[in-house]
Amino acid sequence: MRVRNPLVMDCGIYHTSYRHDMAILSAPAARIKVLVLVALLLVFPWVVNPYYVGVANLIGIAAIGAVGLNILTGFTGQISIGQGAFMGVGAYTAAILTAKLGFSFWVALPVAGLVTAAVGAAFGIPSLRLKGLYLAIATLAAQIIIEFVIVHWTSLTNGAAGMVVSRPSIGGLVLNTNQSFYYLVLALAVAAIVFAMNLMRTKVGRAFMAIRDRDLAAAVMGINLFKYKVLAFAVSSFYAGIAGALWGHYMEVISPEHFTIAVSVEYLAMIIIGGLGSVLGSVYGACFIILLPIILRGAAGYLAAGIPGIETIMLGLQHAFFGLIIILFLIFEPEGLAKLWKNIKDYFKLWPFSY
Amino acid sequence: MDFFLQVFVTGLVVGSIYALVALGFVLIYKASDVINFAQGQLLLVGAYVSLTLAATYNVPFLLAVLCALVGSIVLGLAIERFILRPFIGEPVIAVIMATIGLSSFLGGLIQVIWGTETRTFPQVFPTAPVHFGPAAVSQVYLWSLGLSILLLVVFSAFFKYSSTGIVMRATADDQTAALSMGISVKKVFGLTWAIAAVVAAIGGILLGNINGVNSSLAQIGLKVLPVAILGGLDSIPGAVLGGIIIGLLENVVGGYLDPLVGGGVKEVIPFVVLVIVLMIRPYGLFGKEIIERV
Numbered sequence: 001m002r003v004r005n006p007l008v009m010d011c012g013i014y015h016t017s018y019r020h021d022m023a024i025l026s027a028p029a030a031r032i033k034v035l036v037l038v039a040l041l042l043v044f045p046w047v048v049n050p051y052y053v054g055v056a057n058l059i060g061i062a063a064i065g066a067v068g069l070n071i072l073t074g075f076t077g078q079i080s081i082g083q084g085a086f087m088g089v090g091a092y093t094a095a096i097l098t099a100k101l102g103f104s105f106w107v108a109l110p111v112a113g114l115v116t117a118a119v120g121a122a123f124g125i126p127s128l129r130l131k132g133l134y135l136a137i138a139t140l141a142a143q144i145i146i147e148f149v150i151v152h153w154t155s156l157t158n159g160a161a162g163m164v165v166s167r168p169s170i171g172g173l174v175l176n177t178n179q180s181f182y183y184l185v186l187a188l189a190v191a192a193i194v195f196a197m198n199l200m201r202t203k204v205g206r207a208f209m210a211i212r213d214r215d216l217a218a219a220v221m222g223i224n225l226f227k228y229k230v231l232a233f234a235v236s237s238f239y240a241g242i243a244g245a246l247w248g249h250y251m252e253v254i255s256p257e258h259f260t261i262a263v264s265v266e267y268l269a270m271i272i273i274g275g276l277g278s279v280l281g282s283v284y285g286a287c288f289i290i291l292l293p294i295i296l297r298g299a300a301g302y303l304a305a306g307i308p309g310i311e312t313i314m315l316g317l318q319h320a321f322f323g324l325i326i327i328l329f330l331i332f333e334p335e336g337l338a339k340l341w342k343n344i345k346d347y348f349k350l351w352p353f354s355y
Numbered sequence: 356m357d358f359f360l361q362v363f364v365t366g367l368v369v370g371s372i373y374a375l376v377a378l379g380f381v382l383i384y385k386a387s388d389v390i391n392f393a394q395g396q397l398l399l400v401g402a403y404v405s406l407t408l409a410a411t412y413n414v415p416f417l418l419a420v421l422c423a424l425v426g427s428i429v430l431g432l433a434i435e436r437f438i439l440r441p442f443i444g445e446p447v448i449a450v451i452m453a454t455i456g457l458s459s460f461l462g463g464l465i466q467v468i469w470g471t472e473t474r475t476f477p478q479v480f481p482t483a484p485v486h487f488g489p490a491a492v493s494q495v496y497l498w499s500l501g502l503s504i505l506l507l508v509v510f511s512a513f514f515k516y517s518s519t520g521i522v523m524r525a526t527a528d529d530q531t532a533a534l535s536m537g538i539s540v541k542k543v544f545g546l547t548w549a550i551a552a553v554v555a556a557i558g559g560i561l562l563g564n565i566n567g568v569n570s571s572l573a574q575i576g577l578k579v580l581p582v583a584i585l586g587g588l589d590s591i592p593g594a595v596l597g598g599i600i601i602g603l604l605e606n607v608v609g610g611y612l613d614p615l616v617g618g619g620v621k622e623v624i625p626f627v628v629l630v631i632v633l634m635i636r637p638y639g640l641f642g643k644e645i646i647e648r649v
Contacts, residue, residue, distance in 0.1 A: 079448050081455070126633055132447040133390040137580050138633050141626040144577070148623040152616055159617075261577075265459055272452055316466030323460025330453050331441045 024197060041186060045179040053178040059290045060185035061246050064192045066270040066282035068239020071196055073268070074276035075205065076232035077212030078127055082120075082139040083240055083267040085146035088259030090116040090241030091248035092150060092157055095165045098249070105168030105249060112245035113238045119146070120237020127229045131215070143261050150256045162255025165248050181250055188246065189283075192239060196279045199235070208232055212277075262319070269322050273329050275336030284337040293318050362610035363603065364487070368496040368565075370602020371503035376558040376575055377582040377594035378510060379551030385527040385589045386547040388447070389439060392454040394555055395576015396461035401427050401556020402563040402572060403469050409477055416479050420560055424553050431552030435545045462573060473569040480564060499561040506557065507595055510550075514591065523547065527589070574622075581629035587642025596640065601625050 015021040025031045045053045069083045090112040097108035123142040127135050150157050157163065167176045168184070175181045199205045207228045210218035219225050248254040266289055274285025293314075300314055329336060376398060383391045391397075405423035408414040414422070438457055442450045480498055484491040514520040526533040526543040534540055555576075562572060582601045586593025609621035638644045 073448075077448065079451060126630070130633055130637055133451055134584075134633060134637055136390070136448075136451050137584060138630065140577065140580065141629045141633075144626045145623060145630070148619060152619055154617070262459075265455055268452060268455060269459075272456075312471055313467050316463045318463065319459050320461075320463025320467065323456040323458065323463060326456030327438055327453055327460065330449055330456065334449065 022201075038190075045182045050178045053182050055290065055294060057178060057182055057185050057250055059287050060182075060189040061243050061250065062267075062270065062286040062290050063189050063283045064246070065240050065243035065267055066274065066286045067192050067196045067279055068236045068243065069267050070271045070274075070276065070279065070282040071199070071208070071239070072232050072236035074271055074278065074282075075200060075212060076208040076229065077215075078124070078229060078232060079132070079136045080139040080233075080236070081136055081261065081264050081268065082123065082143040082146070083236075084259045084261060084263030084265075085143040086116050086120050086237045086240035087244030087247065087263065088150055088254075088256070089119050089146060089237075090244030091254045091259065092163070092244075093241065094245030095163045095248050095254055096156060098168075099163055099165050109168075109242065109245050113241040116241025116244065117234040117238040120240070121230050121234040124230045124233025124237075127233065128226045140261070143264055147256060147260065150259065157256075160256060162253055163248075164253050167252065168249055185246060185250075188242065192242070193279055193283065200279070204228070204231065209277075266322065269326050271336075272326050273336055275338030276334070278336065278338035281336050281338030284341070288337065289322070292321065296321070358610065359607070360487070361491075362606045364492050364496070366603035366606030367599065368492075368500045368602070369606060370599035371500050371507075372558050372561055372598075373575070373578060373582050373602050374595040374598025375503045375506060375561075376555055377579045377586070377598050378507065378591060379554035379558075380579045380583050381586075381588065381591055381594040382523075382547050382554075383551050384583070385591075386523055387439070387544050389442075389450050390454065390588075391551065392451070393434075393458035393461055393576065394551070394579055395573035396458050396465065397427065397430070397552045397555035398559035398562070398575055399465055399568070399570065399573045400430060400461065400559075401552070402559030402568045403465065403474075405556075405560050406474055406476055406563060406568055407469070410474065416477070423556050423560065427552035427556040428549040431549035432545050434552075435548040439544065439548070440541070458573075458576070462570065465573075466570060471570055473567045475567040476564050495561075495564050499565065502557070502561065506554070510554075511591060519546070578625050581625035581632075583639075584629055584637075585632050585639055587639030589643055590639070590641035593639055593641035601628065604628065 025034055044056065065083060065087055069080060072078050072080050093115045094105070094108040094112040097103040097111060098105055103111075123139065126138050130138055151159055153159075167174055167181065169175060173180070175184055200209070207218065207223045210221065210223055211225060211228055211232075215225055244259070247258075251258075270285035270289045271282055272285070273288050274283065275281025296318055297314060300310060333340060376394060379397070380391055380394050383389050401423045404426050405416075405419045408419035408422055409416050434457065438453060439450070442453055480493075480495040482493065484493045485497060486492075514524060522533070522538050523543055523546065525536065526538060526540055530540050533543070558575070559568070559572065562568075562575065566572075578601070582597040583594055584597075585600060586595070586597025605621045605624045608624050612620045632639060
């Protein structure tokens with residue numbers, strides 16, 4: 001007779017067919033869990049205050065960008081300090097298409113992704129010769145050059161003044177509430193996550209991981225390094241472009257200061273804290289990094305209301321905290337929240353008879 | 356012509372400070388293969404500490420500078436001990452991200468302690484400009500140029516002749532061999548970080564005397580990257596020459612192009628150079644070319 005803990009998943013899974021073996025969610029409990037989670041996400045905007053729905057939108061958008069960066073850095077091993085600028089390319093492409101040229105958002109969104117993918121691939125070309133720190137420096141140069149172009153190509157981008165964009169609409173329905181925009185973000189975020197998870201199970205994804213683990217060995221095994229490295233940059237930038245376009249149309253105003261190197265560092269922090277090389281980890285990291293300043297600000301509101309210059313101090317504390325957390329995670333749990341969560345689950349799988 | 360001379364001299368001075376900061380950067384890379392993205396924050400800490408002592412507590416300028424340098428030594432040692440040491444032997448990508456985290460951490464703390472508004476040093480250098488033919492140069496610039504050159508000479512001599520310098524070069528060359536010769540690699544790493552922090556602080560104090568101190572000064576820490584890459588990441592003469600070339604380029608090109616595109620060229624020119632160098636000669640002017648064999 002099997003003794004099992006009714007609260008948790010089965011320990012062992014027997015695959016009886018290839019179909020079963022290939023499924024992302026092979027255990028029935030996991031399938032039920034995901035269905036419940038999706039249901040909760042669908043009803044979420046109607047049971048909480050619209051402010052939290054707005055926060056959830058930001059998390060969803062950040063999650064798309066973070067998954068993209070994780071494909072590049074976590075799965076392919078190509079470190080990038082330019083995700084903020086690539087998001088800027090997406091946001092500005094979409095804004096120019098909708099606000100200046102009058103295209104629909106639904107055309108602008110994929111075009112923004114493709115344009116950003118092209119820009120990202122162009123900056124990824126040096127990655128064939130450069131690795132590790134040289135590549136990090138090259139992407140930093142990309143960040144600074146793109147920022148410069150956004151600020152100084154005023155005829156196209158309005159420079160430092162920024163651009164005003166309007167919320168997208170479906171048919172006659174304008175997505176001008178947090179709730180309605182939430183469903184757009186949710187749909188795109190889920191698509192982004194599922195695509196990334198599946199990508200990593202294909203030939204392309206395996207090539208990415210082979211390059212990460214040892215690029216010379218990968219080349220010897222017949223992987224075209226140039227093709228796959230540039231492809232990783234393109235896919236990652238496509239994600240960044242979509243996230244940027246969404247962000248712009250959600251905030252309704254964009255300006256260069258939203259796409260600085262600090263943003264790139266935030267995205268790096270997301271994937272480090274969430275877990276390098278884990279798609280769901282990127283989502284955990286996005287939640288963490290978006291919620292952290294909100295919680296900090298809330299705490300400060302109670303503790304230090306009325307102290308002059310509290311905004312600057314909060315911003316400084318936030319950066320210091322990001323930095324500290326990046327370092328602590330790198331030292332103590334390089335695989336991030338995803339691994340921590342897995343450890344917790346593993347512990348309870350055998351609970352209370354774990355040894 | 357007058358204009359050219361003016362931007363040329365400015366470029367030379369700024370370049371010499373870049374060279375100084377890049378020196379610290381190259382040192383860390385040479386000794387421990389670590390790229391330090393927090394160099395700009397180290398510079399800022401040195402500038403702020405000396406400024407606070409001199410301006411708020413009325414400590415004599417030289418004493419304030421001395422205190423700032425001692426503080427930088429402690430900071431450098433602490434960074435090496437608590438942050439970098441756990442990363443010995445870790446992949447380079449983890450180390451890069453750790454120093455990015457460090458720069459965010461230090462930058463945030465600096466903002467909490469000193470805020471964001473620009474602060475100026477009390478008057479130390481005389482204000483009357485010195486004239487070289489048609490170009491007027493303020494005395495601060497000359498002092499920084501002179502000090503930078505002096506420090507570069509001192510450090511070059513230190514690495515060439517002193518036993519500590521030779522130990523550091525040995526560690527940079529081959530850590531295992533250095534260990535087997537009885538050299539404490541950990542101590543060398545600590546010393547490297549201390550020297551880098553001191554050099555950065557001196558650069559920060561000089562720059563602070565020229566433009567005042569605010570958080571944007573930390574961007575020098577990023578500009579050091581093009582300097583170091585151009586000169587060759589592991590070459591001290593390269594850092595010096597790279598610093599001067601970048602300083603001249605950004606000021607001369609920026610001086611002529613800024614009015615045409617509405618400013619900011621100075622900030623981006625070094626990075627355009629960086630991309631070009633990375634494309635055609637990633638190991639820079641004097642760097643060691645690494646050939647990968649299977």
